Amino acid sequence: MDRHPRHAPATLRNRDAILSILKTLVPDRGLLLEIASGTGEHAAHMTPRLPPALVWQPTDAAPNALADIDAHTAGCESIRPALLLDTRMPSWPVPRADIILCCNMIHIAPWEAALGLFAGAARILPTGGALVLYGPFRRQGLHTAPSNAEFDRSLRARDTSWGVRCLDSEVRPAAAAVGLEFAAEHSMPANNLIIVLRRT
Numbered sequence: 546m547d548r549h550p551r552h553a554p555a556t557l558r559n560r561d562a563i564l565s566i567l568k569t570l571v572p573d574r575g576l577l578l579e580i581a582s583g584t585g586e587h588a589a590h591m592t593p594r595l596p597p598a599l600v601w602q603p604t605d606a607a608p609n610a611l612a613d614i615d616a617h618t619a620g621c622e623s624i625r626p627a628l629l630l631d632t633r634m635p636s637w638p639v640p641r642a643d644i645i646l647c648c649n650m651i652h653i654a655p656w657e658a659a660l661g662l663f664a665g666a667a668r669i670l671p672t673g674g675a676l677v678l679y680g681p682f683r684r685q686g687l688h689t690a691p692s693n694a695e696f697d698r699s700l701r702a703r704d705t706s707w708g709v710r711c712l713d714s715e716v717r718p719a720a721a722a723v724g725l726e727f728a729a730e731h732s733m734p735a736n737n738l739i740i741v742l743r744r745t
């Protein structure tokens with residue numbers, strides 16, 4: 546029988562590096578929409594370390610993720626119950642957000658999930674609002690480390706529609722096409738990046 550709630554051990558390794566950048570991006574108050582929350586462990590760790598008036602809305606496209614998220618975030622007043630949100634939905638159940646965080650999703654989903662993410666973020670962010678992406682990226686079509694190349698091969702072997710996306714030829718142009726301009730990039734441990742796109 547599966548253990549409940551599920552755990553994602555990688556969140557223990559990356560959460561403080563992500564948090565250190567997120568702290569510099571969040572507003573003092575308002576709504577942070579998390580896309581693809583997975584187990585909810587990022588929300589549970591980060592929310593108590595962010596401004597108390599910032600409300601965190603976790604979401605995921607997998608219906609069975611919602612109970613895990615709610616179990617991990619129980620008792621944290623600034624975290625709302627998890628909502629079902631597939632980025633490819635033409636309309637999202639959250640009409641407005643001040644900032645959006647999406648960790649480790651666009652390479653573990655079809656490219657349409659990334660396109661849906663950019664379109665949805667452009668719909669619900671205010672001008673200047675940030676979409677924050679975390680994960681591995683290719684640069685100029687090339688992997689930045691052998692471990693990322695191997696990871697990409699393993700992803701594509703699991704599902705041919707998955708794969709590490711190219712920041713320069715895929716992510717930035719697709720985001721810009723819907724009004725999300727590249728604003729910043731931050732190097733993260735283990736050859737990952739944080740990418741900040743802002744609504745123009």
Ligand SMILES: C[S@@+](CC[C@H](N)C(=O)[O-])C[C@H]1O[C@@H](n2cnc3c(N)ncnc32)[C@H](O)[C@@H]1O
Pocket residue numbers: 553555556580581582583584605606607610630631632633647648649650653654658
């Ligand atoms: C590798 S997990 C990442 C979870 C968490 N963000 C983390 O970093 O540990 C990928 C998550 O993306 C979700 N996902 C996949 N396609 C999605 C989509 N189109 N919209 C929203 N979430 C999606 C999956 O259900 C899964 O929970």
